[in-house]
Amino acid sequence: xxxxxxxxxxxxxxxxxxxxxxxxxxxxxxxxxxxxxxxxxxxxxxxxxxxxxxxxxxxxxxxxxxxxxxxxxxxxxxxxxxxxxxxxxxxxxxxxxxxxxxxxxxxxxxxxxxxxxxxxxxxxxxxxxxxxxxxxxxxxxxxxxxxxxxxxxxxxxxxxxxxxxxxxxxxxxxxxxxxxxxxxxxxxxxxxxxxxxxxxx
Amino acid sequence: xxxxxxxxxxxxxxxxxxxxxxxxxxxxxxxxxxxxxxxxxxxxxxxxxxxxxxxxxxxxxxxxxxxxxxxxxxxxxxxxxxxxxxxxxxxxxxxxxxxxxxxxxxxxxxxxxxxxxxxxxxxxxxxxxxxxxxxxxxxxxxxxxxxxxxxxxxxxxxxxxxxxxxxxxxxxxxxxxxxxxxxxxxxxxxxxxxxxxxxxx
Numbered sequence: 001x002x003x004x005x006x007x008x009x010x011x012x013x014x015x016x017x018x019x020x021x022x023x024x025x026x027x028x029x030x031x032x033x034x035x036x037x038x039x040x041x042x043x044x045x046x047x048x049x050x051x052x053x054x055x056x057x058x059x060x061x062x063x064x065x066x067x068x069x070x071x072x073x074x075x076x077x078x079x080x081x082x083x084x085x086x087x088x089x090x091x092x093x094x095x096x097x098x099x100x101x102x103x104x105x106x107x108x109x110x111x112x113x114x115x116x117x118x119x120x121x122x123x124x125x126x127x128x129x130x131x132x133x134x135x136x137x138x139x140x141x142x143x144x145x146x147x148x149x150x151x152x153x154x155x156x157x158x159x160x161x162x163x164x165x166x167x168x169x170x171x172x173x174x175x176x177x178x179x180x181x182x183x184x185x186x187x188x189x190x191x192x193x194x195x196x197x198x199x200x201x
Numbered sequence: 202x203x204x205x206x207x208x209x210x211x212x213x214x215x216x217x218x219x220x221x222x223x224x225x226x227x228x229x230x231x232x233x234x235x236x237x238x239x240x241x242x243x244x245x246x247x248x249x250x251x252x253x254x255x256x257x258x259x260x261x262x263x264x265x266x267x268x269x270x271x272x273x274x275x276x277x278x279x280x281x282x283x284x285x286x287x288x289x290x291x292x293x294x295x296x297x298x299x300x301x302x303x304x305x306x307x308x309x310x311x312x313x314x315x316x317x318x319x320x321x322x323x324x325x326x327x328x329x330x331x332x333x334x335x336x337x338x339x340x341x342x343x344x345x346x347x348x349x350x351x352x353x354x355x356x357x358x359x360x361x362x363x364x365x366x367x368x369x370x371x372x373x374x375x376x377x378x379x380x381x382x383x384x385x386x387x388x389x390x391x392x393x394x395x396x397x398x399x400x401x402x
Contacts, residue, residue: 032235032312034233034236035235035236101312104311105312107305107308107309107364108309110305111233111302111305112233112309117368148388150385150389153389154389156365156366156369156382156386157358157361157362157390159365160358160360160361160362160363160364160365160366160386161357161358161361163308163361163364163365163368164358164360164361164364165357165361166311167318167364168322168357181357184351184354185354185358185361187349187354188350188351188354188355188358188390188391189358189389189390189391190389190390190391
């Protein structure tokens, strides 16, 4: 640790934080985890390498902080009320070209940088997946999903459909197209939002 | 074109072909499309760069030929008879650690090397997807899938579930685990292999 750095939270330090995380996000989207280096991040952020290393001891921790900042920490919508809200949220993400590239880079990091993928899952994915699973459990309880549905499987199916959309559909699709895709997948797994909500079955 | 190369199909030439494609496959799995170069492939194959370039004018065409060889051309099982055979085939692929890494690299190439992903889809994916779609159409006609199923959606769901499995399950899983996963997904989309086959409904 150098002694020339200011106390955390002081304005210059916060500016450096934002510049570093912004540069890291850009580079991660442009090149992926493997081809991004602390050196490049420092150069693009206009700070020294030492300034980056004082905050992030290695590239993996820098990239985790970058994803954390990109997705919001705490997560922007920690409470997902129902399937409809989940569809709305995923539609926003999957119709945003920048988010699409970011997510494909996260998938690409699984192979080259498994610690990043694992840390990302531990810090964000697991938490959100639990909230989503509960949404599907409630939908099943309300009769909006077949009684023999497995919320874990529904979550795998919907997440997988997201990867498939990212892999096979153009990044120029509209929100309407994305929503139709997600609703077709949910219909195929038996989700029927129009069903009268009477009770558990 | 050099004049020192032998006619195609002569033993030495076939050996060089195999060495080049084998080296390219190894490097693609180890490093991905972006980090693989013709230079590295030549070195690992024990041939000159010129020998590689005489066969493949650029890296993308080399990698397409590599995938073609890895998956078999013509494809090893061009005819997929029914959903059960499809499950058996995918189970083999998804329980093979090397194939898993290869497929994640193919996904990773979408971002860095879209021509490769597109060419791969045009030459292989499209053809196989059509065969799979027909399998789901027949399953629906036989009452093994709900009457309102969309074969395209079922295919997106199953392919997506494959990406999800590759992203979230360890590469050490057994064929039994993979098959249970695929069957759970198919069950969720309404596939009921045990249903009496009486006719269209």
